[in-house]
Amino acid sequence: MKIEVLGVGTTKFGELWEVSPRTLVKEAVSEALSDANLKLANIEALYVGNMLSGILGGQENLGALFAEELGLFVPAFKIEGACASGGLAVHNAINSILAGVYKTVLVVGVEKMTDYNPGEVVSALMGAGHDEERLAGMTFPGLYAMLARSYMEKYGTTERDLAVVAVKNHHHATLNSKAQFQFEVSVDQVLKSPLVADPLRLLDCSPISDGASAMILGSERQERSKTRKTVWITASSVATDSLGLVGRKDLTSLASAVEAARKAYKMAGVNPQDIDVAEVHDCFSIAEVIACEDLGFFPKGEAAGAIAKGKTTLGQGRLIINPSGGLKACGHPVGATGVKQIVEITTQLRGEEGLRQVKGAKIGLTHNVGGSGAVAVIHVLKNE
């Protein structure tokens, strides 16, 4: 398959108390339109990725809401799949183009989380889990803490080994003006931060964030931009697994991500070794370690060591992971994340990232996970 990324845009991620979801979406979309050199009139359909608007704000029907806000009365759909809502919205937009229904489609991912207190957000996010987990008073940091515990027991990995993920992603975010946390943290700072759900600490966790990202996708265009490289999506795949951790055979890997990656590599005709840059779903430090192994970048049990050696750090490694700062430091407005990952890879493959450019990047990958691994979405992109 070949879907062209015609234009991309993203707002700053962070605690944006003065901005409404409508304004966030308008800003991301107008950036994407001008990047694509297209007008609203060119857009034939709208896909919105969002998770929490209904449960936190009581506002559903987001397709129509953002169609109204944009003055774009086309077919509009909200797609929900927990923290993979954004990636799933892109997947559905791609399918609509492949089916020949639309030629030019707008995808928006948006989340407004900081209007609510942390207890409300923690409860709302548990909407992505299993009823049994909610009855246990479980939280998302808690679920990933259980994965971390199993992983550490199996491979002898320590809290210090996991902390390097946060250190690297904070470093990358210092080079991203749209990131929520544009400052460095040290391993010791991570290890001294308060425990949230043992063994995970505050600085192992991605933050609560506001933000929106947008992109315009199209079937192959006749006219090509001569001033920059064209970026194509060459694979889009989704896989699901049990909603809760009780249904998993293995607590040191996400079977949904392994399966979605297998399908994506086949679809794109590439191997893990071909990937130059990847945005992976590092909602917690352990999640990036597991992601790197599920995607075949490193053998089982070896990802944390490789990350510590700088093998995925800008300016040091060959395969750069989370140049945006990832969910950890760029921020994690849950519905926006899956879209933002593809925005980041697109600009990387165009060679437009300036200080955080991965030199010579030709093939990129995004890995977006919903729940504790209940759904995974993988996209592969390449430039031309």
Next chain:
Amino acid sequence: MNRISPVKIWRHQKETAFFLRKEGKIISWTLVRTPPEGFEREAPYPVVLVELEKGKRRMGQLVDWQDKDLRVGRKVKAVYRRIKQPDPEGIIPYGIKFKPI
């Protein structure tokens, strides 16, 4: 948010009865320090993932625990306990938790 439905509790009765008094081993655990709404009074509390006989798994809070009980392999038994604070209508939700044996 998350009002308690008596109908749902009633529907869960069979499942609850199945798990009661079942024994198993902890296969993973955490200590939740930042709780969701309704669980503030119990925090911090351990949540354990338990493998019961015949490989069936169940997640629940651990009660009557000490630090030494928080380890993989610890034997536990399913018990019936209050789950969280009553809702404004006074409905008290009960369900499965675990205790060390």
